[in-house]
Amino acid sequence: QVQLQESGPGLVKPSETLSLTCTVSGGSISSYYWSWIRQPPGKGLEWIGYIYYSGSTNYNPSLKSRVTIAVDTPKNQFSLKLSSVTAADTAVYYCAGGPTVALIFAWGQGTLVTVSS
Amino acid sequence: EIVMTQSPATLSVSPGERATLSCRASQSISNNLAWHQQRPGQAPRLLIFGASTRATGIPARFSGSGSGTEFTLTISSLQSEDFAVYYCQQYNSWPPVTFGQGTKVEIK
Numbered sequence: 001q002v003q004l005q006e007s008g009p010g011l012v013k014p015s016e017t018l019s020l021t022c023t024v025s026g027g028s029i030s031s032y033y034w035s036w037i038r039q040p041p042g043k044g045l046e047w048i049g050y051i052y053y054s055g056s057t058n059y060n061p062s063l064k065s066r067v068t069i070a071v072d073t074p075k076n077q078f079s080l081k082l083s084s085v086t087a088a089d090t091a092v093y094y095c096a097g098g099p100t101v102a103l104i105f106a107w108g109q110g111t112l113v114t115v116s117s
Numbered sequence: 118e119i120v121m122t123q124s125p126a127t128l129s130v131s132p133g134e135r136a137t138l139s140c141r142a143s144q145s146i147s148n149n150l151a152w153h154q155q156r157p158g159q160a161p162r163l164l165i166f167g168a169s170t171r172a173t174g175i176p177a178r179f180s181g182s183g184s185g186t187e188f189t190l191t192i193s194s195l196q197s198e199d200f201a202v203y204y205c206q207q208y209n210s211w212p213p214v215t216f217g218q219g220t221k222v223e224i225k
Contacts, residue, residue, distance in 0.1 A: 045161070045204055047214035060213040094160060102208035103151065105172070107160040
């Protein structure tokens with residue numbers, strides 16, 4: 001059973017770049033499509049984008065200009081970079097994966113990232 | 118962008134009773150709909166995909182139905198661990214993948 005674990009700084013300053021990594025265990029990174037999803041405190045879920053092990057990506061148009069998702073196949077990891085962050089980017093960030101694009105079978109536990117000076 | 122609308126926002130149900138949650142898509146998504154459960158302080162987990170297929174390990178009291186634009190999640194007899202927020206999610210047309218705003222099932 002695939003398990004996912006997010007890691008990265010919990011505090012980012014405004015205008016800087018948020019960087020998170022998701023480590024996949026219990027399965028190969030080539031087996032699924034991998035997504036990042038976020039949830040502002042007390043609010044709903046917002047899909048950020050996905051990547052396949054081949055490097056193919058697709059992003060939410062609302063965030064596309066600031067998002068980069070990359071994969072590191074040898075390490076069984078994928079990552080998220082979100083540039084020029086503001087307080088509106090404060091959220092729990094989840095990594096997730098599934099057998100087709102956008103179908104999510106597994107979720108990470110989530111990591112809270114706060115944007116504040 | 119496909120907009121997913123869930124109703125009601127909050128559902129008050131007594132343990133052992135039946136709960137029925139609705140999800141509507143702004144355009145047809147065939148049966149490309151999933152339901153996720155999020156317990157307080159936890160990550161979401163997949164309950165249903167393909168509108169009606171239970172994910173591995175999901176109890177039979179959870180069932181999904183619908184196609185096109187109208188979908189329903191039914192919990193036949195609510196257990197204490199079922200009080201949570203439920204999100205529908207379409208994966209038919211993207212980007213972006215979209216979620217409903219959630220239905221909170223609370224104890225009556």
